[in-house]
Amino acid sequence: MADVLRTWGRAGVDYVRIARMWGRALRTYRASFWMLVVSSFVTSSLDFVALAIVFTHLDRLAGFDVREIAFLYGASGLGIGVADLLVGRVERLGAMIRTGALDAMLTRPVPLLVQVCADEFALRRITRIVQAGAVFAWGCWWIDWTPSRAALTVLMVVCSAAIFIGLFLGFATVQFWTQESAEVANAFTYGGNTITQYPLSVYPGEVVKALTFGVPVAFVSWYPALEVLGRRDPFGSPAWFAYAPPVAALAVGTAAALAWRAGVRHYRSTGS
């Protein structure tokens, strides 16, 4: 156990070192940096602006008001924001394979996954977290807080990030075989985020089942949020689902870890 902790600790230190190096590099281009910060903040706000426009035409969407949806939106957005900041670069795995950058990484005494994820680390991705956090804070404002609800909310956000980290890693490993088609992964990562911005009562029952037992993004926000908001599931799921996000995160994480190991083992360089 101590060994495992030490390995993880060292990986974390390596990650921070590489990230700081990239931070210094990117800060060199100040004007470009700030323009990107502002535009990525505005772009990530668009979804919520669209929601606000929708709510000028109605009071409730699939049974939920705009404050409740802000809570769901925030939980999902914080999760993918953290995941994107920490491991989002794994999307570029195919390009790293094609250019041979991955081969260089394999020779270095730092875990491959750490190098891939910390490559070109961009702190500006934090804007997405800030934007989602602001919406989430507004959604939290109206909730009838109890200690157990607060604890569940923290658990929800942590697991949301963990599930998205697993999805990013798991679907990126496909690129060990295809060397491209990062876009399929987008359907699950950003798609999963878009889906869970809304109450799942928007979708038909079969879709919700697939999102519960297939790609379990329903645990990113929907099930725990129902409990925190004091709402009952229109699909009649058991109440303990609210506390199941760690199970979903563990399942996604394990699948992603196995896929990554299989991918690295399969990897034979581009051979050129």
Add this chain to the structure above:
Amino acid sequence: MAGIGDAVGLGTRIAALSFRRYATYRAATLAGAFTNSVFGVINAYVLLAVWRANPGVGGYDAVDAVTFVWLSQGLLTVVSIWRGGADADLSDRIRSGDVVLDLQRPVSLLGWYLAADLGRAAYQLVTRGVVPVVVGALLFDLRWPHGWAVPAFLLAVLLGVVVSFSLRMLVALSGFWLLDDTGLRNVLAFLAIFLSGLTLPLVLFPGVLGTIAFASPFATYLQLPADLWLGTRSSADAWGGLGLAAAWAAVGLVVCSMVLRRATAKVVVQGG
């Protein structure tokens, strides 16, 4: 007159080659169409919930709204909302200096890139344009165009591509002064995503915001073609929309060629 004939012939050949160039990336096309379809499903259910809560909002019915979603998922790569296309080539060539070669050619640079972009758009239309609409038709009830709606729709798509081309080219041409056009490109993408109706059909935009969005060049990207397909506009409105789109296309190309002339005057060829 022979000059014009030659130019058209050359343009057609460039467009055909560009079509074939994009046709090489089959896996990427398939992956992209898959992702578009996933987002189509998500957005269709969300809009269905909106129209359930407020039937007839914005002058659309639920079938119109769902059809809009699938048309916009099909068209978003045709009009190249995110980025990519001939403008991306130009922006790379400005940075590398290769653009000097383009300026030496005995044909208009703008015409050359326009032909290439039209070839790209044609390829995207018959692949990534068609697939999402077919998927949408299999999963949902869609509305189909009748009679004159078909040529009107295709004309609107063509104008939308030209408008989008000229805006993307302007951003790429800014590279002559800025060297790095990433920031501006993000701003353009943000405006295009929001004001084209990709995030939300423009018919839902309230008051002044709606007026601005409909008058903006971005309305020609998705909203105008979709309205013509659906037949939701009166014939005066439809002609007005097409006229506005043609005006934006003309203005866009004229401004592009003016900026290009200024830029060429500024270019200094180094080397020897």
